[in-house]
Amino acid sequence: MxxxxxxxxxxxxxxxxxxxxxxxxxxxxxxxxxxxxxxxxxxxxxxxxxxxxxxxxxxxxxxxxxxxxxxxxxxxxxxxxxxxxxxxxxxxxxxxxxxxxxxxxxxxxxxxxxxxxxxxxxxxxxxxxxxxxxxxxxxxxxxxxxxxxxxxxxxxxxxxxxxxxxxxxxxxxxYGRYDNDILRMERVIPLFIYRISRDEPITVYGRDKLLDFxxxxxxxxxxxxxxxxxxxxxxxxxxxxLAYGQGRSLLDMTEYIAAAVGKQPNMTIEESLLGEVKHYIANIGKARALLDYTPTTTLEEGITKCVPWSLDWWAQNGVQ
Ligand SMILES: NC(=O)c1ccc[n+]([C@@H]2O[C@H](COP(=O)([O-])OP(=O)(O)OC[C@H]3O[C@@H](n4cnc5c(N)ncnc54)[C@H](O)[C@@H]3O)[C@@H](O)[C@H]2O)c1
CATH class of the missing domain: 3.40.50.720 (NAD(P)-binding Rossmann-like Domain)
Known part of the structure; x- marks a missing residue:
């Protein structure tokens, strides 16, 4: 094709x-x-x-x-x-x-x-x-x-x-590979990997936010x-x-990153930002039925894969 x-x-x-x-x-x-x-x-x-x-x-x-x-x-x-x-x-x-x-x-x-x-x-x-x-x-x-x-x-x-x-x-x-250009796009997972691994403070916007990673x-x-x-x-x-089909909080996500990086996060929690969606869990039944779509990677597993990928990439490319 x-x-x-x-x-x-x-x-x-x-x-x-x-x-x-x-x-x-x-x-x-x-x-x-x-x-x-x-x-x-x-x-x-x-x-x-x-x-x-x-x-x-x-x-x-x-x-x-x-x-x-x-x-x-x-x-x-x-x-x-x-x-x-x-x-x-x-x-x-x-x-x-x-x-x-x-x-x-x-x-x-x-x-x-x-x-x-x-x-x-x-x-x-x-x-x-x-x-x-x-x-x-x-x-x-x-x-x-x-x-x-x-x-x-x-x-x-x-x-x-x-x-x-x-x-x-x-x-x-x-989230996963090829998403760690954090100067261009501040995506929350690579940003937290970067900051927690360097003992820098992070801010979680939305204690109750539930998202489908x-x-x-x-x-x-x-x-x-x-x-x-x-x-x-x-x-x-x-x-x-197209999603995993499960809601996870930002606090869960932070905990998995901190565990994978081996550090304690220096975390502040604030209200969600203007314009943000705060709760989302996808029904993925249509993707399953039409495309045989079967997501296999939980957030915890995904983070254990993307943390070493991001840290290696930054180290190899001289990102301080
Ligand atoms: N990644 C996610 O979580 C997510 C979630 C929902 C929807 N989407 C959508 O999926 C698509 C891909 O997302 P992504 O995460 O890969 O985003 P990304 O920002 O990494 O990639 C988008 C690309 O579009 C290019 N682009 C921007 N303006 C352009 C222009 N004027 N002309 C040509 N190219 C231009 C950018 O340079 C960039 O490489 C986007 O439309 C995004 O809105 C992504």
Missing amino acids: RVLITGSSGQIGTNLGLKLQAEGHDVFGVDIRPNQWTDKINTTLQDLSVRYDNHKGGIGAVAYPADLDIVVHLAAHAKVHELVAHPWRAMENMMMVFNAAEFCRQNDLPIIFSSSRETYGNLPAEDFVVEESFANFKNAASPYSATKLGGEALIYSYARCYDLRYLIFRFSNV TYVDDCVAGVSAGIDKLVAGTVENHTIN
Whole structure:
């Protein structure tokens, strides 16, 4: 298969690209910046947030490889707080979805769109195990959530108006390899690994926050199953939760990291930040039924894998 991945220099794109290549597929990446972890993914550098109209064989004047089978659209400003502070970046996310959808429309390709548990916002307690049908645009918790709801809506409209074939995955707190560029993205797990291992203080925002952490190998296994089935035409036009299917607190997560690092955390606990989703447990029944999705890595196991990976990577790359 020939797969174009937008956002291929990011966490999920890097893991997915390398997995697909290892399975013998041809992977072509597009990103605004080079990949800092690997040079194995052939990457076209392009800003996808600019409006382009001609997408025949590429986007704007940039030609993409021919005979593609599918596009996986991951490119986005993916940090909730950053978009609360700079809401115009939400508009750039929408333009990126437009460019990816137009490219697929003009080249008759199916698309996978990376959405988020953010589409659910903060639901009442009785809805804590969240099914796909619970998403509601009125619940958008932040401009980032709005771009995922809006991006999904654009894909649904393209399916109706232009027969675009799609799968939408709603990811949740993906962690593991290729996520430790903490100067660019302050993701909580690599940030805590970094700080606790250096005896630096950490702040937990939300004592009661309950989140569904997904080990990256489980996430990309689900996406990869979706690619196979969408290209084969056996599963199409569905929106699917991809997560582990269990809620864990930030305090549990901190405890596992501290144990794996062998240090006591110097921890302060504060209220959740503006725009954050505070409770989320995914119902993953649809992913199981449609894709045979079976996540295997608990948070505790995932952390015991990603702590040594991150510490080794920082040591080998001279990160102080
Ligand atoms: N990782 C998670 O926990 C998670 C959860 C829910 C949804 N998602 C979504 O999944 C997708 C992938 O997430 P990720 O964690 O790999 O994010 P990431 O930030 O690591 O990767 C996104 C990539 O998009 C690229 N990008 C940003 N602006 C661009 C532009 N203008 N033109 C071209 N490329 C651009 C970035 O350079 C980056 O490499 C994102 O759309 C994100 O919103 C991720």
